[in-house]
Amino acid sequence: MSSEEPESFTEDFFKICLNQILELSNKYQDGWKLHKKEEFGSVFITKKSRMTLSAPEEDLQDIHVTFEYHVTYHPSYCVPVLAFHIWKQDGTFLALEDFWKYCSHLKNSNMYDTLTQLDHPVLQRPILTLHPCKTHEIMRSFMKHSKNPVISWLSTVGYAVNLKLLKEYQNVC
Template structure:
């Protein structure tokens, strides 16, 4: 194997190793307080890593995808500001945010692919879930061209394997491709916490307002 090439076997891990990686990852997350936690499925030994973030977007994104009257817009804006103030107390930028989405990320182990898989769902703060088309249109510009070439085999919607609810999913075959820039950066910085997804919002969301 030539220098610099990756060992294909290193792309896979068993479930025991996944759990160990999760423990180490969550310890680091607690240290830096970035909000990851472990969600245990009641009555089973199964679980997943979870993180919820609020992501500001350009107001035009929501207006294009979900038309509403000016009165409704004012009500949504008021609700957004109230909710953001509740969930991100002390953030001065709240008054400047006109549209906010809530992203809930889950990292699960896939027995079929033998890798971590990213599931997520997105909604406005008033509870309206985003459609698959809206999620596609909100992908970071750096990844949009690749998504347009094969949207159905990159970001799709399917049932959450542990919760039985509709979620979006980054296809396992695309995980390494989408994570390569983050992995390369972490490796260059000799950062061992790059085992898997650290900040998925940087991949799935556009630049902030």
């Protein structure tokens, strides 16, 4: 990111960051896909990832799920948003409260301050979301030093929802 780049995070700059993520994804066959909503001029990327959520407590069982991550721009907060759906093997959605039971690494957090269900900024339908209210604060430290603040931010917050980035992404920052 150049020193001329403003401290605010614009949707145009977000699109530049997404293009770089897509270039890396294509190079390393990592699975990110671009989606456009032409009538709004909005874009977002998605990636699916299958995994097993380990039961942190004896009364729970490990569960096999598919995450579909969405990285989009939130026009009200002027920040990127990490949103996601989680499906169980039978094709039903895993509810936020059920997902929270598997998040022992977040137990000291207030669930609804961290994860919530919001309308997708582009698709305008409910989706689980890392709440965007603290994103600007987190990103402030990346804005002047990172070549791609979206990658830096995803590298920082992705762990909360089991999103793992290849080290090649972090090498860009």
